[in-house]
Amino acid sequence: MTRLFNEPSEFADEMIDGFVAANQRWVRRVHGGVVRATRSTPGRVALVVGGGSGHYPAFGGLVGQGLAHGAALGNLFASPSWQQVRSVARSAHSGGGVLLSYGNYAGDVLNFDQAQAKLVAEGIETRTVTVTDDISSASVAEKHKRRGIAGDLTVFKTAAAASDAGYPLDEVVRVAEKANERTRSFGVAFSGCSLPGSDEPLFTVPEGRMAVGMGIHGEPGIGETDVPTANELAELFVASLLAELPDGVEEARGQRVAVLLNGLGSVKYEELFVVYAKVDQLLREAGLTVVEPEVGELVTSFDMAGASLTLFWLDDELEGFWAAPADAPAFKKGAVDAAERLDDTVLEALVAESIPPASPESQEAARTVFAALEAVKTTVDENVDELGRIDAVAGDGDHGIGMQRGVNAAVAAALDALQGGAGAGTLLDRAGDAWSDRAGGTSGALWGSALASLGSALTDDAAPSRRSVAAGVAAATDAILEFGATVGDKTMVDVLVPFSDSLTSSIDAGADLTTAWAAAADVAVAAAAATADLMPKMGRARPHAEKSLGTPDAGATSLGLITRAVADVIAARADAHRAS
Numbered sequence: 102m103t104r105l106f107n108e109p110s111e112f113a114d115e116m117i118d119g120f121v122a123a124n125q126r127w128v129r130r131v132h133g134g135v136v137r138a139t140r141s142t143p144g145r146v147a148l149v150v151g152g153g154s155g156h157y158p159a160f161g162g163l164v165g166q167g168l169a170h171g172a173a174l175g176n177l178f179a180s181p182s183w184q185q186v187r188s189v190a191r192s193a194h195s196g197g198g199v200l201l202s203y204g205n206y207a208g209d210v211l212n213f214d215q216a217q218a219k220l221v222a223e224g225i226e227t228r229t230v231t232v233t234d235d236i237s238s239a240s241v242a243e244k245h246k247r248r249g250i251a252g253d254l255t256v257f258k259t260a261a262a263a264s265d266a267g268y269p270l271d272e273v274v275r276v277a278e279k280a281n282e283r284t285r286s287f288g289v290a291f292s293g294c295s296l297p298g299s300d301e302p303l304f305t306v307p308e309g310r311m312a313v314g315m316g317i318h319g320e321p322g323i324g325e326t327d328v329p330t331a332n333e334l335a336e337l338f339v340a341s342l343l344a345e346l347p348d349g350v351e352e353a354r355g356q357r358v359a360v361l362l363n364g365l366g367s368v369k370y371e372e373l374f375v376v377y378a379k380v381d382q383l384l385r386e387a388g389l390t391v392v393e394p395e396v397g398e399l400v401t402s403f404d405m406a407g408a409s410l411t412l413f414w415l416d417d418e419l420e421g422f423w424a425a426p427a428d429a430p431a432f433k434k435g436a437v438d439a440a441e442r443l444d445d446t447v448l449e450a451l452v453a454e455s456i457p458p459a460s461p462e463s464q465e466a467a468r469t470v471f472a473a474l475e476a477v478k479t480t481v482d483e484n485v486d487e488l489g490r491i492d493a494v495a496g497d498g499d500h501g502i503g504m505q506r507g508v509n510a511a512v513a514a515a516l517d518a519l520q521g522g523a524g525a526g527t528l529l530d531r532a533g534d535a536w537s538d539r540a541g542g543t544s545g546a547l548w549g550s551a552l553a554s555l556g557s558a559l560t561d562d563a564a565p566s567r568r569s570v571a572a573g574v575a576a577a578t579d580a581i582l583e584f585g586a587t588v589g590d591k592t593m594v595d596v597l598v599p600f601s602d603s604l605t606s607s608i609d610a611g612a613d614l615t616t617a618w619a620a621a622a623d624v625a626v627a628a629a630a631a632t633a634d635l636m637p638k639m640g641r642a643r644p645h646a647e648k649s650l651g652t653p654d655a656g657a658t659s660l661g662l663i664t665r666a667v668a669d670v671i672a673a674r675a676d677a678h679r680a681s
């Protein structure tokens with residue numbers, strides 16, 4: 102369990118502060134994460150990595166010469182927001198384009214993809230390679246769906262070395278994709294982990310048992326056995342990984358492999374070395390040549406007890422890049438050339454954007470929107486634990502705190518906008534931007550997009566009409582549907598679509614906004630409860646499908662609660678107008 106923390110909600114930020122203070126030789130803080138403290142050669146590809154915090158040395162510990170140029174650092178076990186990724190990429194870019202690389206998790210994909218689209222739109226050539234090395238997480242036929250674990254390191258290391266060799270972006274992508282195809286990992290866990298301030302572990306493994314193939318956020322594995330001896334574990338690791346050769350490798354005998362034996366958080370280095378002795382012996386007996394192995398903590402899962410083995414099947418090109426020098430806080434190899442240190446100028450200072458002019462009617466509407474956001478905040482605060490509990494049944498238990506982080510930031514940004522004279526459109530746009538930036542994860546990206554779309558529909562020009570509100574909700578629904586879920590997948594879409602349909606049809610039938618919204622909120626709350634009967638098909642909950650039957654979806658539940666809270670604000674405003 103985590104013993105040392107101050108305010109749990111501040112843990113990730115305080116951890117990054119300390120990490121940067123202790124590693125100024127290598128890294129500098131930027132909005133959203135860290136970048137190298139040394140100047141990169143102009144025109145070289147910038148490798149930007151990232152993911153949730155709680156996996157140190159992934160991802161900040163892997164920033165430095167010969168490794169990543171920058172890392173976007175999310176909250177604990179939650180992906181960074183697209184704004185964080187974009188900010189780190191802008192700061193790391195030195196004219197040769199950007200390669201985004203990270204483990205294949207739903208929230209990360211969603212946010213890194215959005216960041217990529219924004220970077221491309223502003224003229225920075227950007228590509229992505231996701232890491233999919235965990236062979237327990239999907240079959241070979243679906244290997245593109247696999248999660249990324251310790252294999253992050255081999256992909257990042259070789260991509261960075263290719264960039265240092267002057268390869269252009271297309272070629273760095275080719276090397277990273279080849280490295281990913283040739284990297285295979287297999288992990289086991291002996292205990293779960295507890296996040297700071299939590300009374301309950303996020304997940305557990307029964308005493309004396311070993312979860313085979315469990316993921317680094319407690320995603321279920323492929324089986325459970327009694328805890329084996331160190332030699333038996335080595336045998337399991339090696340046999341499992343030799344049973345699946347990557348494309349382009351016909352037989353194991355005669356191959357050269359880099360080997361990573363990774364501790365997941367609270368297994369001692371000494372234990373790892375005992376396991377490694379047998380791993381090394383077994384690989385040599387199988388006719389493999391081991392090249393520059395690594396034993397230690399490379400990608401962890403907070404204080405989880407467990408380990409993983411990674412085989413990186415080398416060819417001449419990959420071996421050269423694997424062996425190339427690197428100098429990062431948590432990973433060093435050979436000797437890198439001295440590079441010029443950058444000064445401490447704050448990178449990517451957040452420029453406050455001016456508030457565009459708005460009509461008095463839209464400014465008046467902005468006050469109602471602000472009151473609605475405050476009501477959303479109250480509802481989220483009141484339900485934060487329950488939302489976390491629901492999410493923990495099949496997800497990672499952070500939905501409540503993620504929503505809380507998002508709505509707090511949204512209300513603060515909305516207040517700034519209101520004080521600056523914003524109309525309803527701009528206020529919603531600023532609130533959405535702050536929500537996704539601060540919350541990160543899946544729901545942060547979804548809520549950010551939804552508020553921005555609603556804002557575009559309401560504009561700053563006129564008082565919103567009941568028709569423009571319904572059109573705005575429909576636009577927000579379309580924006581969420583862009584993320585790929587459809588009705589029946591057990592997500593917030595199962596609430597948003599019937600809510601929006603009900604609102605539009607009541608208004609088309611002549612209802613006023615108060616009546617139409619209240620009726621639609623009833624539909625939303627009922628639809629949220631009905632998600633209990635569905636099996637999840639998206640996001641973190643997907644692999645836990647059967648566990649989630651009988652429990653509603655967390656994102657659907659919070660949306661149902663929010664529609665009801667906003668209904669009360671709309672009704673109160675209508676009463677006030679009638680009275681005045």
Ligand SMILES: Nc1ncnc2c1ncn2[C@@H]1O[C@H](COP(=O)(O)OP(=O)(O)O)[C@@H](O)[C@H]1O
Nearest residue numbers: 208500503542543544586592593640655656657
């Ligand atoms: N593609 C998607 N489209 C719409 N909603 C989604 C999608 N993927 C996940 N969700 C919603 O996001 C919620 C998870 O949010 P949250 O727990 O805050 O994010 P994270 O999984 O990043 O921790 C789910 O309960 C579900 O309602």
Ligand SMILES: O=C(COP(=O)(O)O)[C@@H](O)CO
Nearest residue numbers: 152153178179180206207208
């Ligand atoms: O947890 C992570 C990403 O999870 P999402 O739930 O998909 O946001 C992160 O730790 C891995 O980068």
